[in-house]
Amino acid sequence: MKTWTIFKRELSSYFTQPTAYAVIIIFGLLSTVLAFAFGHFWQRDDASLGAFWQFLPLLLMILVPAVSMKQWSDENSSNTIELLGTMPLKMNSAVMGKFLAAALVWLVTLSLTFPMVWAVNHLGEPDNWIIASGYIGTFLVCLTFIAITTFVSAFTRDEVVALIVSVAVCCLLSLVGFPEFINLARQADATEAADIMTKIGIYDHFFQATTGKINVTSLLYFCGLITVCLVGTNLVLKSKRS
Amino acid sequence: MIEVTDLTKTFGPKVAVDNLSFSVKKGEVLGFLGPNGAGKSTTMRMVTGFLPVTSGKIKICDIPMNWRPNAAKKKIGYLPESAPLYNDMTVQGFLKFCASLRGLGGPKRRHAVDEAIETCFLENVARQSIGTLSKGYRHRTCLAQALLHDPEVLVLDEPTDGLDPNQKLEVRKLIKNLGKDKAILFSTHILEEVTASCSRAVIVDQGKIVADGTPAELEAQGGGSLYDLFHKVTTFETPADKSEEPAA
Ligand SMILES: Nc1ncnc2c1ncn2[C@@H]1O[C@H](COP(=O)(O)OP(=O)(O)O)[C@@H](O)[C@H]1O
Ligand SMILES: [Mg+2]
Numbered sequence: 001m002k003t004w005t006i007f008k009r010e011l012s013s014y015f016t017q018p019t020a021y022a023v024i025i026i027f028g029l030l031s032t033v034l035a036f037a038f039g040h041f042w043q044r045d046d047a048s049l050g051a052f053w054q055f056l057p058l059l060l061m062i063l064v065p066a067v068s069m070k071q072w073s074d075e076n077s078s079n080t081i082e083l084l085g086t087m088p089l090k091m092n093s094a095v096m097g098k099f100l101a102a103a104l105v106w107l108v109t110l111s112l113t114f115p116m117v118w119a120v121n122h123l124g125e126p127d128n129w130i131i132a133s134g135y136i137g138t139f140l141v142c143l144t145f146i147a148i149t150t151f152v153s154a155f156t157r158d159e160v161v162a163l164i165v166s167v168a169v170c171c172l173l174s175l176v177g178f179p180e181f182i183n184l185a186r187q188a189d190a191t192e193a194a195d196i197m198t199k200i201g202i203y204d205h206f207f208q209a210t211t212g213k214i215n216v217t218s219l220l221y222f223c224g225l226i227t228v229c230l231v232g233t234n235l236v237l238k239s240k241r242s
Numbered sequence: 243m244i245e246v247t248d249l250t251k252t253f254g255p256k257v258a259v260d261n262l263s264f265s266v267k268k269g270e271v272l273g274f275l276g277p278n279g280a281g282k283s284t285t286m287r288m289v290t291g292f293l294p295v296t297s298g299k300i301k302i303c304d305i306p307m308n309w310r311p312n313a314a315k316k317k318i319g320y321l322p323e324s325a326p327l328y329n330d331m332t333v334q335g336f337l338k339f340c341a342s343l344r345g346l347g348g349p350k351r352r353h354a355v356d357e358a359i360e361t362c363f364l365e366n367v368a369r370q371s372i373g374t375l376s377k378g379y380r381h382r383t384c385l386a387q388a389l390l391h392d393p394e395v396l397v398l399d400e401p402t403d404g405l406d407p408n409q410k411l412e413v414r415k416l417i418k419n420l421g422k423d424k425a426i427l428f429s430t431h432i433l434e435e436v437t438a439s440c441s442r443a444v445i446v447d448q449g450k451i452v453a454d455g456t457p458a459e460l461e462a463q464g465g466g467s468l469y470d471l472f473h474k475v476t477t478f479e480t481p482a483d484k485s486e487e488p489a490a
Contacts, residue, residue: 005342013330079326083387085292086320087343088312241293 002089006097014067014105023067024109030059031113048126052116053134053210057141057202061170064145068102069163071150072237077157085241092234099150099230106142110135130212137209140222141202145170147229154236177201243268243317243395243425244289249298251284251449258284260449262298268394271421273440273457274429277476281449282429283323286399289427290320302395316344319388323399325381329373333364333383336372337390344391358386361416377404385413389420396420398428402435414439433468436460447476 014020034055075081084094120126148169153162175181176197185194198204205218244266251259259281266272274282287293289300291311300307302314328336337358341351359368362382367375372383381404388396401417402410417426418439430436436443437457445453445460452475453460457468464471 002343005339009328009331009339012335013328017330078329079322079324080328081326082287082292082322083320083326083340084343086290086315086318086322087340088315088345089343090312 003093003097003100006094007101010098010101011104014101019067020105020108023063023105024112027059027063027109028112031056032116034059035116049116049120049131049134050210052113053138053206056138057174057206060138060141060145061174062167064106064142065149065152065163065166065170067105068146068149069153069159069166071098071102071162072153072233073156073159073162076154076240077159081237091237092230095150095230095233095237099146102146102150103143106146107139110139110142127212130210133212133214134210136214137206137218140209140218141206144173144202144222144225144229147226148173151229151233151236154233154240173200173202175201175203177203177205179203243303244272244397244427245299245301245304246285246289247299249285249288249300250296251281251288251293252296257449259288262446262449262451264444264451264454266395266425266427268425269422269441271417271426271428271439271441273436273443274427274446275431275433275436275443275472276429276446277431280446280476282446283399285446286320286397286427286429287322290318290397291315316391317393318395318397319391319393320396321385321388321398321401323403325384327372327380327384330371332369332371333375333379333386334359334368336383337386340387341390346391354390354392358389361389362386363412378406378409381405382409382413394424396424396426396428398426400430401428402430402432433472436468445472445475452476 031052035049035052038055072081075084085091117128117131120131121128145166149162149166152166152169153159156162156165178201182194182197185191185197199221205221208215208218244264246265247263249259249262250257262281262285264272274285276282284293288295289302289307291300291307291314295308300314303317305314305317307314328339331339334355337355338351341354346354359365362385364379364382364386367379367383372380375383381401385398385401388398398417402413405413414435417428420426421439421441428439440457442456443454443460444451453463453471455463460471461468464474
């Protein structure tokens, strides 16, 4: 109930300010440009969204924190946290409400990339289950990055700090599993390190999803990260007051 | 209605509130008087359940704050010091949001919002975005938020801060009126307000109560002037490291 109230407020704040529209347009543009310019969408000659997925984590690791950097840092700096903290309301309802509102913004943003799906279906006969799996994977990456930003923004009253730190964390999480880095580790004979990097990095889990191979491990990975971040947010908000 | 016993709050080595005890009954308006940095806001943040206490007990309408915080918070309307608001909302939207968080819905909520708007003279700006309001209106919007659920206990942190003289007068009258059937705790460093709207006042200095009584009694203690008493019992020199704003 209270979660719903917070959710509605957050959502309307995303849509009464230019935030949501900006991210929808910018994400749409950049993801398309990346797919065509660097992903070689035309030259690939296969009916799939492989080119589209390839660079998405890199785009999301910047855009997701940018959309949510204010989530708690604003409450901290304008002191509205004091209003929320004295209402008959559990802090985790507020954390959840804000998280879900950001999640919906990204759900809308992702679903507005449907022309891509339409295009590959027009050009060939892609496996739409794989495409769906890719979208689910992308959405899970979004949720994870939102949760990280939520957590980071609870620490500070400065939204720029929140942005920089969350981008850094998301960046690390994306890059650590990138094939180039894994190969470097393998060349250095650090096979174990390479395996660990593959597991903790977001790239492999995401890549599995985009090829239609979403598995339980990946689901647990994403859900685990999200839960840790949201529970952490709750703890930080409580402990900051003492 | 408000019962505070042996309340203490420390921030690291700093003692902000030192073994404070007081109570406010129904129909009473308790003025919380003291210089800047005396610990007024910190006390109020604990009374309203925002800050956890270091030690001591707080009971709101016989409900212990540490045991049943949400039940206790339901009884309280709170105006925080800086009148925090969401700048992207309209006055009406904000009040609706707060009413929903207070558990009001449907026609009850509409009624509560309309009434709060009327009580705080916000009709002219009800549909205006909060970010564009002047300071007096911002303060009254936050005050309206505290009145929505017709709480039995009101905690107001410097309710007349930043208002013009006319508005100050209105708010003092409002507090006096509301005080007839509520328990009100409000803080101020303006001495006239004590005589204007309090039924009782305490003077706080460095986290301790240094004087307590009805406005008339306090004046008598100060030899006929509240100013003299205030001068006598409070520390005049505030060390430079005492910042008004709590650290991030
Ligand atoms: N979060 C905090 N961390 C450290 N010190 C604080 C914090 N909040 C308040 N203080 C200190 O506690 C003292 C009392 O502050 P406050 O309650 O705001 O005073 P008042 O409201 O009476 O002006 C001040 O010296 C202030 O610096
Ligand atoms: Mg204060």
